[in-house]
Ligand SMILES: Nc1ncnc2c1ncn2[C@@H]1O[C@H](COP(=O)(O)OP(=O)(O)OP(=O)(O)O)[C@@H](O)[C@H]1O
C-alpha cells in the first residue's frame with residue numbers, strides 16, 4: 516500500500532457568507548501526480564491555498580505525513596508552491612531566486628551551491644544563472660519558479676495552473692518537462708487546472724471539481740471511460756447524448772427507447788430511474804451497420820490531421836459527432852448518407 520502524504524478532510528470554506536468549498540475530501544499518496552480539474556471559479560485555487568496555509572478553512576483538516584498542519588503557518592509546512600504567474604523576485608538573478616529558500620534557512624554557502632546546481636540541472640536552466648527574470652522567456656521564468664520550489668526538498672509540490680500564461684508550444688514543452696521532473700525526482704505533486712488535456716496526459720489521479728465540490732476521483736482512464744455523470748463525461752472529453760427511457764432490463768443489458776430508435780446498453784451500473792441519458796464518445800462509433808445503428812447525412816467535419824471529426828445529422832435533426840482516422844476519410848463526401856453503430860458496451864447511461 517502506497518504511503519499517504521497528504522489528506523484533506525471535510526474542508527469547508529465561505530467568503531462573506533458565500534460557499535466556495537463544500538466538504539472536500541481526498542488523499543494523495545507518495546509519488547502521485549494528483550490533479551484537481553474543474554472549470555473556472557469552482558474553488559481550485561482556494562483549495563490549494565488552504566493546503567499551502569495561505570487561507571484558513573472554516574472546517575476540516577489538512578494532514579501532511581500523518582501530522583495535522585491545519586493551524587501551522589505556510590513557511591513551517593514544508594510544501595512547495597508554483598503559482599500561475601511566475602512571481603519571481605525581479606531584482607534577483609535567476610540563481611539568487613532559486614537559492615532564496617535555502618538562504619533564509621541559513622544553510623552553508625557550500626551546501627547552497629551544491630543544491631542549487633543540482634536543481635538547475637534538473638530544470639535545465641544551465642547558462643541562465645546570471646540573468647534577471649525580465650531577461651528570460653515566460654517558459655524559462657516558470658522553470659525558475661519550479662526550481663525555486665523544488666530546491667528546499669518539499670514533502671509535496673503544489674502547482675496552480677503553472678502553464679496557463681504560456682503560448683501553446685511552450686505549454687506543450689513545459690508539460691513534458693514537468694512530467695520528466697516528476698519522474699526523476701519522485702516528488703508528490705498536486706496540480707490544479709481547468710485543462711482536461713493536461714490532467715489526462717500528466718495525472719496519475721484526477722479529482723474532478725464542479726462548483727465547490729469534488730464529484731469524482733479516479734485515474735484518467737477510469738474518469739474517461741466511466742464518468743459519474745454527464746458533467747464529468749462532457750468536461751473530460753466530447754460526448755454525444757440522447758434522452759431515453761428504459762423499457763426493459765435483462766441481466767446487465769438495458770433496452771432503451773430514444774427518438775433515434777431502440778438502443779441496447781451493457782452496463783453494471785445501478786440505475787434507479789426510467790428516464791435516462793445515453794451517451795457515447797466520438798471514437799466509439801464505428802462505420803458499420805451492427806447493433807445500435809444511427810443513420811444520417813454527413814453534415815460537416817473538423818480536420819485534426821491524425822483524425823477527422825465528422826458531424827452527422829439524422830432525419831430527426833439530431834447531430835452526432837464521430838471520430839474517424841484521416842486515412843479512412845476519403846470514402847466520404849459532404850451530404851452523403853452515412854450509417855454507423857455503437858457497440859453495447861461503449862454506451863454510457865446516466866439518470867436524468
Ligand atoms: N479572497 C476572496 N474573497 C472573496 N471571494 C473569494 C476570494 N478568493 C476566492 N473567492 C471566490 O471564490 C470562488 C472560487 O475562487 P477560486 O479562485 O478558488 O476559483 P478557481 O477554481 O481557482 O478559478 P480559476 O480557474 O478561474 O482560477 C470564486 O467565486 C471567487 O470569486
Ligand SMILES: [Mg+2]
Nearest residue numbers: 559560561675
Ligand atoms: Mg484559480
